[in-house]
Amino acid sequence: MSTNPNEVVSFQNVSKVYNTGTIALSQFDLTITEGEFISFLGPSGCGKSTALRMVAGLSEATSGHVQVFGKTPKEIIQKTNDIAFVFQDANLLPWRTVLDNVLLPLELRGSTKKSHKEYAIEVLEMVGLKDYLYAYPRELSGGMKMRVSIARALAAKPKMLLMDEPFAALDEITRQTLQVDLLNIWQKEKTTILFVTHNVYEAVFLSSRIAVMSSRPGKLSSIINVNLPFPRKLQVRTDKTFTDYVDIAAHSLENSSIRRELG
C-alpha cells in the first residue's frame, strides 16, 4: 500500500462518527512522511484531536483506514515503543518523583535496566530538569510539569511523538521557551512530530507542514508547507515571511469557517 518508503502515517478516507451522531471527522485523507513536524490546526470540534488519537490507537475510525508504519495503530502500540503521546495536561503520577515518572514507560514495557535510568536522566537533562530528578510533581510549575511529560514521552526512544495541544494551558512566556526547546529536541532526535494546536503562531513557528482543518464536520481544508529554514529562533516571528505564513494560515482558517457558515 505504501508507495512512499518514507511514509509513516496514512489516513485513507477516514471518518469518525460518535454514538451521539456527531461527525468528528469526515473523509479525511493525509499522508505524513518520516521526520516531519506537522501541525493539525483548526477550531475546536474540527476533529484534530480525534485524528491524533486514532494514530495512537486510542480511538477507532468508523470507516476508512489509518496506518502507522504500515501497520494498524493497535499493533504498533502493542508491540513497539514507536509511538509516544503527550497530553494537554502533564498527566504525571503524583506519588512518583520526576525521574520515576520518566521511567514509567520503560517500566511498563518490562525493562528496568540501569542503562535506561541513565538515558532517562539524559533526557531530563535535555529538557532542562537535571536538578529536579527527585522532586515530586506538586513541587513543579506548569511548564516544568510539561517538560517532565515530554521527557517521559522521549524516554522510550519513540519514532513518532504525538502532541495534543501540549502548551495550551501554559502562559505565553513559558510556551515560547518550550516551543524553542521542542524544536531543538526534534532536530536532535529526528523524530516525526504530530502536533495539534488551535494557535496559528504556534503552528507556523513549529511546523514544516500545517494541516488546516474545519469543523462540523471535521474536514481537512488545506495544507500549508512552511518553508522557513530550521533551526528557527524566536526572532523569526518578526520576519516578513513568518508573518506572511501566519496570514496564509489565518486566511485558510477563516475561509473554511466562512464556507461552513454559508452552508
Place this chain on the structure above:
Amino acid sequence: MSTQSVATKKTKIVSDFPQSNEGKIWTKFKGVYLGPIIALITFLSLWQLIPALLGIKPFILPKPTDVLHAAITDWHLLWPAIQITVIESIIGFLLSATIGIFVSILLASSKVLEISIYPYAIILQTIPVVAVAPIIVIWFGAGFNAIVTISFLIGFFPVISNTLMGLNSVDKNMGELFTLYNASKWKKMWKLRIPSAMPYIMAGLKVSCTLSIVGAIVGEYVAGIGGGKGGLGYAITVAAIQLKTPYLFACGIAAALLGIGFYLLVSLVAHLMLRSWHESAMKVEK
C-alpha cells in the same frame, strides 16, 4: 474600589510582620486551643456542681471526681478489660482492612465480578450487624472468636466501598497513558489504580478503625466472655447490672479514649503514607 481593598490588605500584612515568635505562639494558642480548653473546664465544673447542688445520687449521675475515684479503685479490673478490647478490635480491624482491600481489588479487576457482587455488598452493608450478632455467636461459639468476627464485619464494609470507589476513580488520561504503553491489567492495578485509590482507602480505614471498637464492645454484649476474661463491653454489662454507675462512666470514657487513640494512630499512618504527594496530607500554605 479594588485598589483600596488591596491597600488595606497590605497594611494588615505589614502590621502583622514585626510580631515576635512568642507572640505568634500565643496568637495560635488563643485562636485554636483556648476556646476548647475553657469549654472543657466549664463543662467539667458544671458536671461537678450540678449533682452536688441538686442532690442527685451518684448511681444516677456520678460527679467527675466519683468517676475518677472508681477508675482508680477498680483499675485492676478496668485495665485488663481495656487490654482485651484493644486486642479484639485491633484483630477485627486488621481483618477488615486486609480482607476488605483484597476483596475490593478482586472485584475491581473484573467488571463481571463487580457488577454481579457489588450490589450485594451494599445490601449486606445495610444489615445492622447487631441484628445478626446472635447468629455469629451460634456459629463461632461464645467468646473471643465471635467478638472478633463481629468487629471485623462492622469495619469491613466501609473499607470495601471506599476502596472500590478509589480503584474506579482513576483519571481517564492516566488510564490512556497506561494503555498506550501496553500495560497489562495487573500492572495497571499495581502501578496506577491502587496508588490512586490510596487516599480513599485511608479514608475507609479511618472509619473502619473506630467502628471496629464499636464492634468489639457490641460483640462482648452479645457473646459474653465464653470462659475467658471479659473486655470493656462485658465490664459495662456487669457494672450496669450492679448499678456501679461511676465505674460504668469510667468504662465508657475509656472506650471513647480508645476510639480517639485508635483513630489518631490510623490517621498518622495515613498521613505518613500520603504526605509526599496527596493534598489531604499536606499543610495548607497561605
